[in-house]
Amino acid sequence: MAVLKKHRRPGMSPDAYDQIASGVMDSQKKADGFIAHYAILENDGITVIEIWESVGHHDAWFNPTVKPLLPADTPEPEFSEIHNSNTK
Numbered sequence: 001m002a003v004l005k006k007h008r009r010p011g012m013s014p015d016a017y018d019q020i021a022s023g024v025m026d027s028q029k030k031a032d033g034f035i036a037h038y039a040i041l042e043n044d045g046i047t048v049i050e051i052w053e054s055v056g057h058h059d060a061w062f063n064p065t066v067k068p069l070l071p072a073d074t075p076e077p078e079f080s081e082i083h084n085s086n087t088k
Contacts, residue, residue: 001054001081001082002035002051002052002053002054002081002082002085003051003052003053003054003055003058003079003080003081003082004049004050004051004079004080004081004082005048005049005050005051005052005058005077005078005079006047006048006049006077006078006079006080007047007048007049007050007075007077007078008042008045008046008047008048008075009045009046009047009048009070009071009074009075010043010044010045010075011044011045012045012046013046014041014046016046017039017046020066020069020070021039023069024065024066024069025037027061027065028061028065031057031060031061032053032057032060032061033052033053033054033056033057033058033060033061034050034052034053034057034061035050035051035052035053036050036051037049037050038050048077051082055079058077058079062077
């Protein structure tokens with residue numbers, strides 16, 4: 001069952017997000033289990049919303065690729081199982 005990831009980083013500027021994203025987006029597109037990525041400006045930071053085939057697929061890519069680039073105080077992502085979806 002697919003999962004939705006919500007990862008909020010308070011205090012992250014769009015420029016800081018763009019710098020990290022530009023270095024990892026190509027590998028994310030090729031990652032096993034990756035479906036979609038969205039980044040939104042929210043209050044005082046960035047929230048990343050992604051769809052993955054499983055948390056395991058996410059972790060296999062995220063932990064070695066993105067996590068080392070984030071500040072140590074970045075909260076852990078939240079995952080929810082997707083019950084239903086409808087896409088164009």
